[in-house]
Amino acid sequence: MTVKRKTSPKKPLRPEQPWFVMSAAQQYSLIPSDNPVISHFYRFTVDHDASMTYAVPDGCIDILFDCDPDNPSALVCGTTLEARAADMNCDHPYFGVRFAPGVIPDFLDISAEELTNHEINLFDVVPKGRLAFERIVQAQDLSQQMAIFNQYFTPGITRKPSTLTAQAIGMICQQNGNLRIEELETLTGYTCRTIQRQFRQDTGLSPKAFCRAIRCQSALNSIHHADGLSFSDMALDLGFSDQSHFLREFKKLVNTTPLDYQRRIGGNIWGERLRFH
Template identity: 55%
Template sequence: MLSVSVIDQVSCIHSKQPWFVLSAEQDFSVSPSFQPEISHYYRFDADKSAETAFAIPDGCVDIVFDCDESNPVARVCGTTLEATNPEFIHRHRYFGVRFETGIISDLFDIGAEDLVEHQFNLLDMAPKAQKMFEQVVDAKCFSDQVSVAERFFSSKGSRQFSALSAMVIRYICEQKGNIRLADLEELTGYTLRTIQRLFRDEMGMSPKAFCRIIRCQSAIYDINHKQQVVFSDLACDLGFSDQSHFLREFKRLVSETPLRYQNQVKSEAYLNRIRYY
């Protein structure tokens, strides 16, 4: 398990999946978790636009329950590295468990690298989750689903990171992904080759790929929460060589330009969907 200080640094990024919110037919419900390994829970009914929605890179593993009455299923979804269609189905109800960035539950007997950009059936990976799965899909309200998941994961742990990887994760998050790889050698006293090998083994991706994710989520957080954002200043703060580089990278990872993204997440259609519990 990550130390509390590392979890605090990672949590400040506030992993976001804005297209999930915009895919909600009505409310997009969100609830925090008392489990340190879990970022939050969410629930929504998918509208027609969900079929063209995107999951964007966030460094998180999600368990997504499709609570369809005739054919319920739960998928374990590793982080994407670029904008990817999550294949939501119109009129289906979804409940999600999002783990903190980089956290892999002991429930999953799979390598970190095998999770990145892949999806697996929950019950194939974790047969012991059968009862929890049935209770979640049968629950009629969001609060009951959250209670079921909280009870289940209260007895589960997560994989421990080495002190080296924890240090690298903390530094990348502190710098919002704006680092030079050579900085990691100076910070840790280890060779870049050693850092990359251990980081890939434990995080499932290279430090450079993780930096891209954190820069992406940092940009999204600022656009969502700051009253005014000057994109040229944001590009500079995040270490992009110029604004055009930032625009290309944002479009690749978020599937929208920063300006059009800003217009959508500042709109009432976005803000009025979100319900916090």
């Protein structure tokens, strides 16, 4: 079993929610952010025939606006730990902001650990966010929504992590999540206990859970862009003990097998849905 690559150079990891893209009616629009603490902004309308949509681990926080004119709402979504059903309304337009892996927005009145694996009403954690919310849901264009978000939320946008956590996040992402806590001890010079405590305090995740999310995202990226790479080679590259281990883990995190996922995005469906601006 092989996976076909669209481009040969290795691309930087962009945290993805593939079932959001596959649930989109016609297009899933995306604008990368110039601000390094934000991965990208996105907009899509859920197809009226869309089946259950799942969120997958990405190590990120999303702010997701349901821009339905009759019943708008907004949620702050922490990363999931395994594939989890995402409750979305068919035919509703959505606008989202996906922060970079490990980043906690400073304007959220909540701890990092309280966000993990949870969805929370925006106004419960951003009491002064109603004006921005109203303007965002009324805007009809992704660029306008992005500009409004940046206007209201960019100043003081990130809760600065400790130097240790920032260093660990960089190493984990560089290694595609294939990094053990013992290696972090050696690379950082800190003990396992210190790394675990500080990392969880800053991100709401253990280093192991964060590595798991990044490996999940790296696997998705590999399937989208890999050229002639077998699933056994992919498993080896990502640090799994064998192909069976990789297949079991992928099924837990993405809610399908790598082969079935490859088939679902085949026929250029993935490329036709994504629209970069």
